[in-house]
Amino acid sequence: MSVHFFLPTRVLLDEDCVRKNASLFKEFGTKALIVTGKHSARANGSLQDVTDALTAQGIGFAIFDKVETNPTIANVREGAAFAKQNNADFVIGIGGGSPMDASKAIALLACQNLPDQMLFTGPYTQQILPLILLPTTAGTGSEVTQYSILTNDLAQSKTSIATPLLFPKLALIDAKYTSGLPLRTTINTAIDALSHAIEGMLSTKANAITNLLAEESIRKIVRNFSNLLNGTTDASCRADLIYASTLAGIVIAHTGTTAVHCMGYSLTYFHHIDHGRANGLLLASFLAFAEKQQPEAIRHLLNIMGLEDTAAFRDVLNRLFGEKEKITNEEFQKFSGLAIHAKNIANCTTVPSQDDLYNMYVQSFS
Structure with a gap:
């Protein structure tokens, strides 16, 4: 080891x-x-x-x-x-x-x-x-x-x-x-932390310690999905979320992030979509892509979250985020061309092509 x-x-x-x-x-x-x-x-x-x-x-x-x-x-x-x-x-x-x-x-x-x-x-x-x-x-x-x-x-x-x-x-x-944050901000930031933890586990730089921290972060966030969906973010929920966020930060300090982040940056730069929301909109499609070559790793992640498959994960995220922004096919092509040159791409345990990135964008907003 x-x-x-x-x-x-x-x-x-x-x-x-x-x-x-x-x-x-x-x-x-x-x-x-x-x-x-x-x-x-x-x-x-x-x-x-x-x-x-x-x-x-x-x-x-x-x-x-x-x-x-x-x-x-x-x-x-x-x-x-x-x-x-x-x-x-x-x-x-x-x-x-x-x-x-x-x-x-x-x-x-x-x-x-x-x-x-x-x-x-x-x-x-x-x-x-x-x-x-x-x-x-x-x-x-x-x-x-x-x-x-x-x-x-x-x-x-x-x-x-x-x-x-x-x-x-x-x-x-x-x-x-964090007690006075709007629910929308609480959701976006929680999913940003979740993205950090998940991407950290799918990074080429992951190790036993970062995986332990990532798993703990994921569990703390997912146990509060019902609170986020119901808008009942009490003190206990917020304590869980900020603890999970810090753990996920420690994870990416060691592993870096993956394709999700560099794809999300275009959504933020060109459409002013909040960073955490941008990551979350893409996250289920990224897991579905990685699952083709890493079925055991994705199954492990889904088990941690208590979800049956990536479709169930997409459904939870869709309910948290609501109606999605309208983005054109031409923009997806442009964003894929920008993202493929980011250093995060090589950090993925399953490295996507530009076509893969394009397909993830399309699936995420379909």
């Missing part, structure tokens, strides 16, 4: 974990840059908890609350300039995938002068502002990964910065911050 496992992020998952661990902020510096969006961190109380904790510890802070949904290169460059102007010596990212991913890129660009053509490839030096992340959705897992996903207009897609430098030093995880 060959296993490689590395997680430099200290993970604290607990109720009121920010207040309970406020003294830890002093380990990172004397001036924090808080990176977040305009509204949600204020609405769910996470921003207030962080600023109260910093104030109690005598730590100064500045707030960059201009993070866009699916942040662009220009957006994170603006944040990095703001960090320099305010002499920040560490970064606290609060929010869902967009603010957390932006936080990572801002922490990197505040220390390294990287032109656009080198941002996603490096080489990088070791300089980066220390990162603390607080997830306020249960889906992305960015609080425990080395990835920052940005909108890349040159590639007409989303592209990842991937370097161990981006691992946060500390992740503070509290399900209470």
Whole structure:
């Protein structure tokens, strides 16, 4: 057995974990840059908890609350300039995938002068502002990964910065911050986490430890399918989902993602479909494709989910997502041509062709 496992992020998952661990902020510096969006961190109380904790510890802070949904290169460059102007010596990212991913890129660009053509490839030096992340959705897992996903207009897609430098030093995880999320957001983010766990098990980089974590994540999410379908997302459900999201994030930190993600990026870039929804719309078709060459692996996944076959999985996802977007055949052809060149394709244990990708798109939206 060959296993490689590395997680430099200290993970604290607990109720009121920010207040309970406020003294830890002093380990990172004397001036924090808080990176977040305009509204949600204020609405769910996470921003207030962080600023109260910093104030109690005598730590100064500045707030960059201009993070866009699916942040662009220009957006994170603006944040990095703001960090320099305010002499920040560490970064606290609060929010869902967009603010957390932006936080990572801002922490990197505040220390390294990287032109656009080198941002996603490096080489990088070791300089980066220390990162603390607080997830306020249960889906992305960015609080425990080395990835920052940005909108890349040159590639007409989303592209990842991937370097161990981006691992946060500390992740503070509290399900209470997700309690006010709309049901639609809760569903989309839960399926994003499910996609991470499933893709991690179908990655060429999967190992015994990541599979154990992925299976636990899948079980926690699937046991709450009925809650998601009924809209009864109580505190217990949300605790399950954020735990599962973090586990799935640890999984993809080691395995990466597969064709589902690079196919989903076109749906997000061209049709503004939420990332988790985009993955979920494609996931059943990807399993049906992989099943042709890996029937035992897919059967194992379905058994974990308590489902009879991929058709049953598709039915659950269809009920969760409702009416699908209208996308043309010409767009499917274009999206397949873009996705086939993504590095995620080689990560699949069953590698699809461009025709396979096209057929998965068609099946997903039929």
